[in-house]
Amino acid sequence: xxxxxxxxxxxxxxxxxxxxxxxxxxxxxxxxxxxxxxxxxxxxxxxxxxxxxxxxxxxxxxxxxxxxxxxxxxxxxxxxxxxxxxxxxxxxxxxxxxxxxxxxxxxxxxxxxxxxxxxxxxxxxxxxxxxxxxxxxxxxxxxxxxxxxxxxxxxxxxxxxxxxxxxxxxxxxxxxxxxxxxxxxxxxxxxxxxxxxxxxxxxxxxxxxxxxxxxxxxxxxxxxxxxxxxxxxxxxxxxxxxxxxx
Numbered sequence: 001x002x003x004x005x006x007x008x009x010x011x012x013x014x015x016x017x018x019x020x021x022x023x024x025x026x027x028x029x030x031x032x033x034x035x036x037x038x039x040x041x042x043x044x045x046x047x048x049x050x051x052x053x054x055x056x057x058x059x060x061x062x063x064x065x066x067x068x069x070x071x072x073x074x075x076x077x078x079x080x081x082x083x084x085x086x087x088x089x090x091x092x093x094x095x096x097x098x099x100x101x102x103x104x105x106x107x108x109x110x111x112x113x114x115x116x117x118x119x120x121x122x123x124x125x126x127x128x129x130x131x132x133x134x135x136x137x138x139x140x141x142x143x144x145x146x147x148x149x150x151x152x153x154x155x156x157x158x159x160x161x162x163x164x165x166x167x168x169x170x171x172x173x174x175x176x177x178x179x180x181x182x183x184x185x186x187x188x189x190x191x192x193x194x195x196x197x198x199x200x201x202x203x204x205x206x207x208x209x210x211x212x213x214x215x216x217x218x219x220x221x222x223x224x225x226x227x228x229x230x231x232x233x234x235x236x237x238x239x240x241x242x243x244x245x246x
Contacts, residue, residue: 004094008048019244020048026243029053029112030121031104031133033084035223036155037123038069039232045088045095047240052088053098055112056080063218067225104129115140115150119239122154123232127180130154131187134172138195153238156180156203158231159221166206167230169238171198177205202234 005012012020028049030037033056041054058080064071070083081099088097102108104124109132114120120137124130137152154172157180161167172195175181181203188194210222 002093004092007092011048015244023048023240023243024050026118026239027051027053027116028119028121028239029055029114029117030123031055032123032125033068033070033080034058034064034123034125035067035225035228036158036231036235037121038071038080038084039229040121040123040235041084041088041232042069042091043233043236044239045091045097047236049239050092050094051096053100053117054081054084055100055102055104057101057103063220067223067228069229104133106132109136117150118148118243120150120152121235121239122152123235127183127187130180131184134184134195134199135193138197138199142197151239151242152199153235154199154201155231155235156201158204158228159223160208160210161204161206161227162208162224163204163206164226164230166204167202167227167234168204169200169202169234172201173198175201175203177207178203179207200238202231202238 008020026049028044030041033041033054041052044052060071060075060078060080060083062076065073070080070087075083079101081101085097085099088095104112114137122130122133124133134154140150142151143149156175156178172181181201
């Protein structure tokens with residue numbers, strides 16, 4: 001018989017039953033479940049997170065197959081969050097997974113109740129929406145009594161990278177060599193609105209060039225699975241390392 005105890009036995013050996021209990025109690029929301037967010041979601045579910053909300057408005061396209069976890073030739077055309085939820089429930093059928101086919105924008109921000117989550121994970125591509133999420137999430141108190149408040153972790157750009165050894169974690173204002181981080185900082189300075197507190201980011205200072213013309217209908221830069229997956233795994237690792245603290 002498949003039980004949660006059996007599924008997470010190896011994690012329990014490493015972390016202990018008290019830590020696994022804390023992990024199971026945490027509530028996590030991930031914005032963007034593409035090449036980075038989908039791998040983050042799977043890592044969290046495989047590590048004992050039981051309450052997960054995944055947010056993305058897109059459907060699986062054929063160009064997602066090279067790097068997005070739930071993207072296969074069988075899922076093309078499906079709603080991304082629905083396809084990912086279906087997969088995650090095959091890992092732990094007892095997990096409470098909420099799939100929201102929505103975009104995080106100024107108009108929709110009130111729908112998400114960020115303060116109800118222990119962890120907010122940013123894997124958004126859109127500069128405008130990413131900046132908004134950063135501002136909203138960092139305005140939440142990181143510590144609130146016994147509950148511990150809301151922690152926020154963000155992914156910078158994972159495209160145009162190939163070398164996994166150059167992937168790092170740093171505080172947002174100390175991220176170097178990343179065009180997305182630079183664009184965000186410039187936006188905050190231009191608008192004179194800044195994150196209310198520091199937050200950690202996954203990034204790489206590597207920046208390659210596309211060797212083929214970009215498809216005008218797609219407009220995406222070149223990406224590869226091991227890079228986006230490592231970004232996602234590192235975000236998941238940041239959540240777990242924080243969650244197991246006594």
